[in-house]
Amino acid sequence: MSGAEQIADMSAEEVKGTLEAVASTGKFWQDWEKLKGTLSYWLKKVLSEYSEAKMTDEQQKEALGETYSELVSRLDEALLSFDEGPPFTLQRLCEILLAARSIYPKLSKLALALEKNLLVTSMLAISTDPQSQTVDDPNTSTTDTITTAESCAPNGIDAMGGDKDEIMTEVEEADVDDAMTIDMETIDEPSETMTTTSENETLSENIAAAQPSSDSMAAEEGDSRLPSTCA
Numbered sequence: 001m002s003g004a005e006q007i008a009d010m011s012a013e014e015v016k017g018t019l020e021a022v023a024s025t026g027k028f029w030q031d032w033e034k035l036k037g038t039l040s041y042w043l044k045k046v047l048s049e050y051s052e053a054k055m056t057d058e059q060q061k062e063a064l065g066e067t068y069s070e071l072v073s074r075l076d077e078a079l080l081s082f083d084e085g086p087p088f089t090l091q092r093l094c095e096i097l098l099a100a101r102s103i104y105p106k107l108s109k110l111a112l113a114l115e116k117n118l119l120v121t122s123m124l125a126i127s128t129d130p131q132s133q134t135v136d137d138p139n140t141s142t143t144d145t146i147t148t149a150e151s152c153a154p155n156g157i158d159a160m161g162g163d164k165d166e167i168m169t170e171v172e173e174a175d176v177d178d179a180m181t182i183d184m185e186t187i188d189e190p191s192e193t194m195t196t197t198s199e200n201e202t203l204s205e206n207i208a209a210a211q212p213s214s215d216s217m218a219a220e221e222g223d224s225r226l227p228s229t230c231a
Contacts, residue, residue, distance in 0.1 A: 015042055016098070023094035027127035032085050039086075039093065040076055043114070046100045047072055050107040064108055071111055078118040085123040093117050 010018075015038050022028050028035055047053065052060055053068050060068045087093070096103060096113055104110035 010038070019094045019098055021131075023091060023098055025127075026091040027129065028086065028090065028124070029127055029131045032082075032126070035086065036080065036082065039097070040079055042097050043076060043079065044072060046097050047075075047107065047110075049101065050110070052107040064111070071107075075111065075114050075118065078115065082123065085125060087118060087120045088122040088124045089117040089120055090124050 018030065018035070018038055019042060022035075030038075047068075052063055055063065055068070057067050060066070060071075064071055066074075093114070096110070096117070100110050104113060
């Protein structure tokens with residue numbers, strides 16, 4: 001059965017679902033001939049929705065540089081030329097075909113984008129991953145991300161294992177040790193007040209020693225008042 005005949009058995013929703021799976025994963029699981037027929041069908045469908053498809057040949061040549069039928073044939077032949085597998089730009093092709101009108105309001109711009117993604121030589125290999133896990137289980141990557149985030153501390157460092165109470169006890173013991181260390185340093189160091197008082201006492205003693213006593217001063221004054229003895 002050819003790809004075109006297989007497409008006839010598929011609804012538009014099934015075709016769209018196939019393209020969406022490729023667009024979201026970048027992989028394909030179908031036989032390439034069938035997938036190629038799916039792409040060809042959707043390509044023609046998308047192109048036919050543009051207003052240029054209803055213009056006259058002269059208007060189409062003026063807007064597109066060629067007739068609409070020539071444009072469709074050229075793009076479709078470029079797609080069908082991939083015999084062994086799809087182009088490696090398959091994911092981008094599906095993205096464009098699924099949202100063509102919103103991305104490219106003009107058919108000429110869409111044609112350039114499609115042509116760019118079809119004029120490649122490298123091909124994509126069929127995926128060997130189970131399709132059900134990749135497509136039907138979209139929460140797999142989200143779950144892994146959440147698990148990874150939960151295993152990390154808010155600052156990006158891996159959280160340590162162990163009971164929360166044990167961790168808090170270690171933190172409190174560390175705080176007590178720090179406080180004891182600070183108190184011991186305070187005891188070992190002489191206080192500024194004691195040092196200042198000692199210095200003041202030494203200074204007072206030196207001043208007192210330098211000044212004569214009141215008794216000595218009185219004796220000296222008495223001696224000065226006695227009459228001098230003539231020879």
